[in-house]
Amino acid sequence: MAVVRARIGDFPVVLASATPSVESRVNAEQGRYRHVALPNRFADAALPKLVAIDMRRHPPARGGFLSPVLLGRLSENLERGEQSLLFLNRRGYAPLTLCRVCGHRFQCPNCSSWLVEHRFRGQLVCHHCGHSETRPDACPQCGTFDHLAACGPGVERVAEEVVARFPEARTIVLSSDILGGVRRLRLELEAIAKGEADIVIGTQLVAKGHNFPEMTLVGVVDADLGLANGDPRAAERTFQLLSQVTGRAGRTGKKSVGLLQTYQPDHPVMRAIVSGDADSFYAKETGERELMRLPPFGRLAGIVVSAQTRAEAEGHARGLRRAAPVAGDIHVLGPAEAPLALIAGRHRFRLLVQGDRRSDIQAYVRAMLAAGPKPRGSVRVQVDIDPQSFL
Numbered sequence: 001m002a003v004v005r006a007r008i009g010d011f012p013v014v015l016a017s018a019t020p021s022v023e024s025r026v027n028a029e030q031g032r033y034r035h036v037a038l039p040n041r042f043a044d045a046a047l048p049k050l051v052a053i054d055m056r057r058h059p060p061a062r063g064g065f066l067s068p069v070l071l072g073r074l075s076e077n078l079e080r081g082e083q084s085l086l087f088l089n090r091r092g093y094a095p096l097t098l099c100r101v102c103g104h105r106f107q108c109p110n111c112s113s114w115l116v117e118h119r120f121r122g123q124l125v126c127h128h129c130g131h132s133e134t135r136p137d138a139c140p141q142c143g144t145f146d147h148l149a150a151c152g153p154g155v156e157r158v159a160e161e162v163v164a165r166f167p168e169a170r171t172i173v174l175s176s177d178i179l180g181g182v183r184r185l186r187l188e189l190e191a192i193a194k195g196e197a198d199i200v201i202g203t204q205l206v207a208k209g210h211n212f213p214e215m216t217l218v219g220v221v222d223a224d225l226g227l228a229n230g231d232p233r234a235a236e237r238t239f240q241l242l243s244q245v246t247g248r249a250g251r252t253g254k255k256s257v258g259l260l261q262t263y264q265p266d267h268p269v270m271r272a273i274v275s276g277d278a279d280s281f282y283a284k285e286t287g288e289r290e291l292m293r294l295p296p297f298g299r300l301a302g303i304v305v306s307a308q309t310r311a312e313a314e315g316h317a318r319g320l321r322r323a324a325p326v327a328g329d330i331h332v333l334g335p336a337e338a339p340l341a342l343i344a345g346r347h348r349f350r351l352l353v354q355g356d357r358r359s360d361i362q363a364y365v366r367a368m369l370a371a372g373p374k375p376r377g378s379v380r381v382q383v384d385i386d387p388q389s390f391l
Contacts (some may be wrong), residue, residue, distance in 0.1 A: 094150035
């Protein structure tokens with residue numbers, strides 16, 4: 001929007017990023033943007049040494065999520081009086097709670113997602129619609145007491161492991177769930193910057209834009225987390241996020257390190273991060289986008305049809321598909337259930353319109369909607385040109 005506004009007003013825009021999007025890189029390479037490179041950190045501070053920890057070779061202890069390698073470096077940092085950051089982009093205590101006796105899984109009644117356990121609050125919460133319920137002592141399916149198991153880690157669970165291992169350390173958990181809101185968060189960030197914390201455990205909230213002078217170690221608890229979500233931008237976004245969060249270390253010039261716990265150390269994203277060869281990574285991503293005619297080499301439009309019943313949503317989506325005009329440079333994929341097929345009690349089907357870079361995809365979608373069935377009852381149609389999310 002800033003670029004469009006600048007074009008209308010005929011004034012320059014500076015897009016500043018250490019990890020630009022593939023679209024911006026291609027625009028720079030093709031001369032649409034002027035590329036100004038700042039190759040060094042402020043005051044020539046050295047970048048952290050990045051190392052991938054192969055979790056197959058260095059697994060955590062039973063019931064834990066931190067490898068012996070990462071725990072050892074945390075201990076060394078504590079002895080030196082330097083700060084450490086543990087990053088996990090998952091709020092709460094655990095992403096899934098199930099019964100060990102009957103296998104019952106706690107799912108949101110309104111969404112096709114599991115309820116996330118927030119142990120600090122004693123709640124099971126849906127992060128999509130906000131539904132919450134008290135974590136029970138007994139399984140609601142079979143009635144067995146004390147057999148509910150938390151599966152997988154969130155930042156609260158990592159904090160529990162850290163406190164048990166390093167009880168003397170001053171530990172802070174930073175997440176959007178923090179009690180006290182923005183004011184409390186600001187105070188916590190100021191305390192970290194002043195050196196009043198030894199180990200910080202945080203979500204994406206701490207990944208970029210913060211300067212922690214005493215921080216010399218960043219440990220990524222689950223570097224693979226964003227790679228398998230079916231989004232065409234998954235690799236790019238994971239590369240950007242890991243680059244940003246490891247960049248919190250060593251900003252004042254102290255020797256620093258970033259450790260990435262991964263079960264896929266040979267994945268192109270992991271190799272690019274560890275080697276520091278961003279150019280090769282972007283070149284590979286750009287080539288794959290061009291081959292698949294994905295942005296910036298093609299145009300996309302997402303159409304999400306939602307309704308209170310699955311039959312309504314699917315029927316309307318199929319009606320739109322039948323009404324799609326025939327065009328040699330534009331194709332319609334779907335309809336298919338959206339990855340999140342149910343949100344807040346509404347069933348969701350998605351169509352994806354794909355065209356060449358110069359296709360008038362807006363006009364095509366307008367014609368498709370005009371020729372198709374009109375929304376009735378609970379049916380809603382949402383159009384997203386050049387979508388950034390595929391959920």
